Amino acid sequence: MRYELVIFDNDGVLVDSEPLSNTVLAGYLTELGHPTSYEESIRDYMGSAVHRVHDLVEERTGQKLPDDFDEELHRRTLAAFQDELVVVEGVEKLLGTLVADGVAYCVASSGSHRKIAAGHRRTGLDQWFEDEWIFSSEDVGRGKPAPDLFLHAAAAMGVAPDRCAVIEDSPLGVEAARAAGMDVYGFTSMMPADRLPGVTRHFSDMSQLPELLA
Numbered sequence: 001m002r003y004e005l006v007i008f009d010n011d012g013v014l015v016d017s018e019p020l021s022n023t024v025l026a027g028y029l030t031e032l033g034h035p036t037s038y039e040e041s042i043r044d045y046m047g048s049a050v051h052r053v054h055d056l057v058e059e060r061t062g063q064k065l066p067d068d069f070d071e072e073l074h075r076r077t078l079a080a081f082q083d084e085l086v087v088v089e090g091v092e093k094l095l096g097t098l099v100a101d102g103v104a105y106c107v108a109s110s111g112s113h114r115k116i117a118a119g120h121r122r123t124g125l126d127q128w129f130e131d132e133w134i135f136s137s138e139d140v141g142r143g144k145p146a147p148d149l150f151l152h153a154a155a156a157m158g159v160a161p162d163r164c165a166v167i168e169d170s171p172l173g174v175e176a177a178r179a180a181g182m183d184v185y186g187f188t189s190m191m192p193a194d195r196l197p198g199v200t201r202h203f204s205d206m207s208q209l210p211e212l213l214a
Contacts, residue, residue, distance in 0.1 A: 003183070003213055005159040006098060007150060009047070010109035012169040013187055015119045016088050018046060020080040025053070028073055034061060042190070047170025049110040049143030078118050087123040088189070090206030095128045097210050106133040108153040108166075110143050110173075132156070144172045147180035154180070165213055171195055185212060 012018040022041040029036040098105050113136045120126040135153040137143035166177035169187040174196050177184035186196035193202045
């Protein structure tokens with residue numbers, strides 16, 4: 001394998017959380033008087049940290065979201081996770097392949113540490129990730145599309161950016177990985193390939209990744 005480190009986005013790549021998260025987010029924003037469809041949530045917020053929601057709502061309406069918005073969104077999202085969240089098909093087999101090949105891997109997610117941990121516990125992925133292999137936008141000053149999170153993860157794992165492969169499913173994540181100087185593979189399970197320009201390769205099934213990364 002030509003990479004020393006594989007950096008996974010979490011939502012939509014490891015856990016099938018994007019449909020749940022964006023349904024919750026769209027519903028909550030609509031409830032607060034900011035009508036948002038599921039499709040609009042995917043378009044505007046998929047792959048981003050929650051501060052982007054605050055920024056776009058204020059930019060578009062001149063209104064601030066409630067002080068407890070983050071906490072309430074987190075509560076609603078975790079409730080949905082507890083009932084419905086599953087691992088993305090093929091992920092555990094892929095992780096087993098990386099372990100067998102001696103390739104390091106980690107998570108770099110726009111989600112909070114609490115959200116990542118809850119999703120991993122629910123799906124059993126906590127057995128595959130040590131705490132020190134999990135990085136959140138909370139750890140850096142700027143979330144995706146800034147490269148900070150990916151650069152922070154690579155530095156913490158002791159690998160140069162040009163020896164990293166990033167697995168992403170959102171335009172913001174792809175932009176961040178490219179800005180970090182890393183190869184990025186675009187997972188097209190939810191986002192069409194034309195929405196993920198500039199990637200090293202597109203793929204639609206986790207079973208394709210070992211060959212692509214080799």
